[in-house]
Amino acid sequence: MTGAAPSLEVVANPIEISGLVKTFGRSRALDGLDLTVAPGEVHGFLGPNGAGKSTTLRVLLGLLRVDSGSATVFGLDPWRDATEIHGRLAYVPGDVSLWPNLSGGETIDLLLRMRGVRPADTRREELLERFGLDPTKKGRAYSKGNRQKVALVAAFAAPVELLVLDEPTSGLDPLMEQVFNECLAEHRGTGTTVLLSSHILSEVERLADRVTIIREGRTVETGSLTDLRHLRRNRVRAEVSGVVPDLAAVPGVHEVVTEGRVISCSVDPVGLPALLSALDGAGVLSLTSTPPTLEELFLDAYRSTP
Amino acid sequence: MSVQLKGTLLLVRFALRRDRVLLPAWVGVLGAMVAASAVGTTGLYADARERVAAAEAINASPAIVALYGPILDTASVGELAMAKMTVLYAVFVAFMGVVIVRRHTRVEEESGRAELVGATAVGADAPVAAALAEAALAAVAVGVLAAVGNVAGGLPVAGAVLFGASWTGIALVGAAVGLLAAQVSSSARTVGFVASGVIGGLYLVRAVGDTTAWWLGWASPFGWGTRLSAWSEPRPWVLVLHPLLAAALTFVAVALRRRRDLGSGLLPDRPGPAHGSPRLRDAVALAWHNQSTALLGWTVGIAGMGVLMGSIVPDIGSMLDSADARAVIEAMGGLGGLQDALVFALASIIAVVITCFGIAAITRAAGDEYAGRTETVLATATTRDRVLLAVGGLAIVGSTWLLLVSGAATAVGRGDGLDPVWASLAQAPAVWLVLGLGLVLLTIRSRWAVAGWALLAAFVTVGQVGETLRLPDWLIGLSPYHHVPKYPSEAFVWTPGLVMTGLAGAALLVAWLRFRSRDIG
CATH class of the missing domain: 3.30.70 (Alpha-Beta Plaits)
Structure with a gap:
């Protein structure tokens, strides 16, 4: 099936996970997790620390091999087709670690180039300004919030089909959180799908169209906020x-x-x-x-x- | 105990727990080297005449004196046996101090862990005091082990104790140099370069002192070991110099430490470029970019070492004036044979040093993965193959380049043909095989990559000590370095190199297959 029309891909859900199981030694990090993210939505992915949110995201990025169940991104296998998928998404890890000897600007440009984007064609300058980030500082000199900004600028600078964000605001102050919200809204306006993991409920409540709540590697609830409220x-x-x-x-x-x-x-x-x-x-x-x-x-x- | 030092004991115990492998390995390997040298030297020479001849031969060569220092009493067995240990291996002892202190001070500050510890109820000086205390423990341990090794090797007890004490002293000096360097920059890597530069500089001062201006040697702690004259008519007061210097350096370092903020350095952080170079565009370019300073430093260092060692080779021949020396040399296969054997011996030593560059590149990649940076790279349109190519290419191409540099520099130093180049390149398959195994460790599990150091240490120890201790052939044969043809003293044969290259290729294949199928992180 080589001739799949692009229109079909638009219709397919950007993320489909069903019955996902991932074990580390004896501990079961994911235990039959289900997650569906529809095109163009901001999907809140909620759970307490250790519920398996980051593990799920890392499976979606093809960094971890699953034990059973299935996961697809853009209808592709995240393990086998990782590079193809990654050309269409941007990822902000929960704990951003930068190369100590590279400046923030160098890191942003490197990440963009590795995604196949020319930094000069992006909104990096504007975003640096909005986030108030000094790109000439070395990686080791940034605070947690500023490291996060480096990753966010790199993720937001170029258009992508999917944003995978792992607790992206955990180090940001309220003003910067506002800038983050605006950037997210801009991307959503252009049809970007967003998977936003968080344990901050108010953030998800404000930003997300639909929510999946997980606990101990299993999906507890999923649906729009209205749906969920209806049940309660x-x-x-x-x-x-x-x-x-x-x-x-x-x-x-x-x-x-x-x-x-x-x-x-x-x-x-x-x-x-x-x-x-x-x-x-x-x-x-x-x-x-x-x-x-x-x-x-x-x-x-x-x-x-x- | 003062408030500023509160919690020191706890931190020392914690540090010892963290270094439970590193410390015994480092101390143990140095101790084994001393014992092997003592045993080897006492067994090598049939009588006192031969020993004197060998000692005179060392003194007759400015290049050897520059490398090992002179032998003051040519009749002393101990001084001859410890010729390498007194000065050259003292450098590794000093580095032990540097590594311990840097690891528990600046590295902790850079990672932010020092902040975590500093926020608990420990005194402001406790982390520094704990690092120094651990270094002092290691210094005493290495000194005691060196003394025991000497006695076990049949050398006089009094000299053994003095020699051991000088090693303890040089380790203390190394620790103090490390502590002072740690105040200089906020970057742990820069601190490492500064400390290495200071140690290298002190070694150089000693080399100049020993060869041209004797008094200058007193200006370097690496000259004190020789001037202590541990084995005959010793000057025990020299041993006071080490702790005095260490205390002075520590005093300055602590004063600087108290004046600065946690995490900051004396050198201001220079801003970097706001834009990335277009060449810095993928994982391979990133790996080379991050190691470019290190590789440059290595190239300069290896080139200098090669020229110096190469210049020893002709000197070996020039000492033929003495009939005794002639007899020793004839026994070793004649003048040409001796020079050739030396070329091979130098190439094999430098090859081990160069392997360290590759292992460091591999463990650095493991650190990137542990910190989550590999994850960041792999979340872009970068394949796993490319990430592995970045680390493997850097380790293998980088070390092959250094072998070439070392061979060329040795050839320049010797000034007689290209044999050293071929001798150095002949080591390449062994280096590749060790690095291939290091990559297999990395790809099995990133945490296992540090075992590459243990593997290298094991191969070297077995190779250096194995024959002296009469270990079984199969055990000695496990070391790839053992199978390198002894070119140019023996004819070059292709088989071992081809077999090891094949095995290295197989190791790379295993690493590649494994890295495609394992979890990242």
């Missing part, structure tokens, strides 16, 4: 004028706390109509309903799976 309980707080109804008996309503005429509880989507009619009957004065934060989803996902 809303927090409801209401003040009533009449007799406080007995909500504990309403199916789908949990954690009911009553303080005078103020009721707070959490409610499953199925229990919402019954809750509302009960509150309505009691003469509701005020009502707030808060969708679950990602933090709650996250903790929930962790609690509910063994």
Whole structure:
């Protein structure tokens, strides 16, 4: 099958992983992981330290050989077709290590050239300015945040089809995080697919279209934030004028706390109509309903799976 | 214990734990060399006349004196036996001190680990004190082992103790030089170059002193070993000089250390270019770029060493005035035979030194992989083959180049034909095989690459000590260096070189297959 039309590749998911298993000696780093990243989306890849996020990314880069399951990038085998795949993506590792004797500018140009890009044709100057990075410092002299900026400038400077980012903002200050967000939005605007690993929930909540949550090498949840929220309980707080109804008996309503005429509880989507009619009957004065934060989803996902 | 030194003992224990392989290996190999030299010399000469003749022959050659220092008492067995050890091997003893101190001070600062340790409840001077304490322990160990080796080799106890003490002293000086150099630059590599330069410079001062102006030799710690005259009519007070110098250097270094910020150096960090050169475009160019300074230094050093050693060769012949020397030489195959044997011996020594360049290149690649830089390279459109080609090419092409330089320089120094060039190139297959095995270690697992040093040390030890200790032939035969034809003293034969080249090729093939199929990191 040599004559695959480019249009087919656009339709294919940039990343498809199913049932991925990777062991290191006796420890099982990935244990049947599934992950699908659709074209053009920013996909948040969430999990605590040691959940297998970096291992997954390193499998996708063809640095690690898998024990079983399958992984494809652009429909290609990351192990066999690594070089072809890498010509179409840019990667920012979680812990950026630079060559101590190369300047930041030299490192950026080297990484671009190794991706087959001429540094002069890129946005490197503009990005250096925006990130406030001095390219003449030697690798050993950069702080963690600045090392990360070197890798980010190299990744963002030229257009790519896929950005693989491993906790890319962990060393950046809030201002630089803002610049990062802008750069990401610009790339997304041109149709770049992004796989963004993180344990910072607010960041993913802000940037990601869809989220996959993993734990101990296994996928716990995956879907759009709306989907995930839909499955989860809303927090409801209401003040009533009449007799406080007995909500504990309403199916789908949990954690009911009553303080005078103020009721707070959490409610499953199925229990919402019954809750509302009960509150309505009691003469509701005020009502707030808060969708679950990602933090709650996250903790929930962790609690509910063994 | 003062507050500034709090935690020193803990750090010493931690450092010893980290160096549990490096330290015993370094001390052990040096000790074995002393023992082998003592045993070898006492067994080599039938009577005192032969020994005197050999000692006079050494003194008669300015080049040998420049390399080993003179022999003050030609009748002394100990002085003859320790001729190489007193000055030349003292350099390796000094380097041990440099390596230990640099490893636990500047390398730690550059990596940021010193910050981690500094933030705990240890005193500000504790890391430096711990590094010096470990170096001092190693210095005492190497001194004791040298003394024991001498006594075991049948040399007088008093001289053995003085000699051992001089090695302890030179190791202390090396440690202090390392500590002072560590204050100079924020780059651990630059610190290494500075310390090597100081050691090389002191050695050179001694060489000039020993050959032309005796008093000048007092200005270099490498001249003190000879001037101690450990084996006859010793001047024990010379042994005070080493600790005094070490203390003075340490005092300056600590003062500098206290004035500077953690991680900074006396030399300001020079800014680099804002743009990368178009030539720096792939993994191969990167490997050569990162090693270019080192390779230049090696080329200059090897060329200098080659010229110096080459100039020894004709001197060996010029000492034929003495009838005793003539007898010794006749026993070794005549004048021509002796010169040729020397050319081969020099080529084989330099080949081992050159192999170190290749092993260093391989362990550096392992460091890149450990730090995650190899991952960064492989995440671009760079194949694994190219990454392996970068390290393998640098190690093999670089060391072959150095062999050529060494051969050419020796030929220039000797000034009589191209034999040294061929003798040096004849070593290439053995060097390739050792480096091929080093690459196999790297590709099995990056952490295993450091075992390349152990492999090299094992081959050299077996080759140098094996025949003296009458080890079985198969064991000695494991060393590739053992199979290099003894050209020009014997006719050149192709078979061993071709077989070793074939084996090196097989090793590269194994490394290549393995690197294609293993996890990175």
